[in-house]
Amino acid sequence: MIGRLNHVALAVRDLAAATALYRDTLGARVSAEVPLxxxxxxxxxxxxxxxxxxxxxxxxxxxxxxxxxxxxPEGGIxxxxxxxxxxxxxxxxxxAAGARVLGDGEPRTGAHGKPVLFLHPKDMLGTLVxxxxx
Amino acid sequence: MIGRLNHVALAVRDLAAATALYRDTLGARVSAEVPLxxxxxxxxxxxxxxxxxxxxxxxxxxxxxxxxxxxxPEGGIxxxxxxxxxxxxxxxxxxAAGARVLGDGEPRTGAHGKPVLFLHPKDMLGTLVxxxxx
Numbered sequence: 001m002i003g004r005l006n007h008v009a010l011a012v013r014d015l016a017a018a019t020a021l022y023r024d025t026l027g028a029r030v031s032a033e034v035p036l037x038x039x040x041x042x043x044x045x046x047x048x049x050x051x052x053x054x055x056x057x058x059x060x061x062x063x064x065x066x067x068x069x070x071x072x073p074e075g076g077i078x079x080x081x082x083x084x085x086x087x088x089x090x091x092x093x094x095x096a097a098g099a100r101v102l103g104d105g106e107p108r109t110g111a112h113g114k115p116v117l118f119l120h121p122k123d124m125l126g127t128l129v130x131x132x133x134x
Numbered sequence: 135m136i137g138r139l140n141h142v143a144l145a146v147r148d149l150a151a152a153t154a155l156y157r158d159t160l161g162a163r164v165s166a167e168v169p170l171x172x173x174x175x176x177x178x179x180x181x182x183x184x185x186x187x188x189x190x191x192x193x194x195x196x197x198x199x200x201x202x203x204x205x206x207p208e209g210g211i212x213x214x215x216x217x218x219x220x221x222x223x224x225x226x227x228x229x230a231a232g233a234r235v236l237g238d239g240e241p242r243t244g245a246h247g248k249p250v251l252f253l254h255p256k257d258m259l260g261t262l263v264x265x266x267x268x
Contacts, residue, residue, distance in 0.1 A: 002162050004183050027227075050185055051184055055259075074256060094160075126211075
């Protein structure tokens with residue numbers, strides 16, 4: 001069912017510093033900052049040859065990563081995103097296997113303009129997992 | 135400097151259950167269990183089209199992931215591994231930029247038989263980062 005690892009998302013407090021770390025210290029190619037107010041984050045995409053690292057900083061009052069950064073002030077890995085061909089089929093199959101889908105279970109439009117869902121970390125080995133239909 | 139994301143390592147308590155989750159529920163291709171006593175882990179490799187997820191369970195008394203699992207009993211993302219062409223050049227460049235290399239700073243042979251180093255999470259946005267020379 002799952003295909004490529006689309007991205008690894010890192011929650012960061014200081015997006016400029018995080019971008020400089022990946023660009024200057026680690027020598028990777030990074031995007032400009034992309035504000036995504038409807039998702040409550042500002043993102044920088046780190047383009048690796050085979051996948052992306054997404055640096056996420058809180059944007060606005062109700063950012064979904066604010067609580068994560070309260071618990072982990074230095075930042076950390078927020079979620080993994082796997083690609084699927086058919087997100088509805090994936091959701092139904094996962095639910096049948098007992099995995100909980102977050103929210104109301106209906107896909108919403110993710111940061112890349114494609115349908116996404118999130119799976120409960122307690123059902124995914126302690127990892128928040130995003131599924132993105134590509 | 136960094137190239138491909140070689141793998142994402144997940145620390146897990148129950149390797150059989152974790153393998154079943156990735157194989158049966160998420161429908162990915164998984165390897166047999168590979169005991170790596172010199173690294174204190176038993177590993178299952180989840181082969182995605184563009185990278186690997188490595189499931190790590192403790193092996194032996196002094197497993198390097200035992201403390202992680204004490205703090206996070208459900209498991210979680212343990213580290214990210216980036217490929218580099220020249221691990222000595224990478225190490226020296228990172229040190230010059232102020233990043234701390236764990237241990238004595240000399241590369242050791244990692245789980246794939248190649249030279250690896252680990253970078254301090256406090257210098258890497260809260261993420262334990264492995265560098266592997268490929």
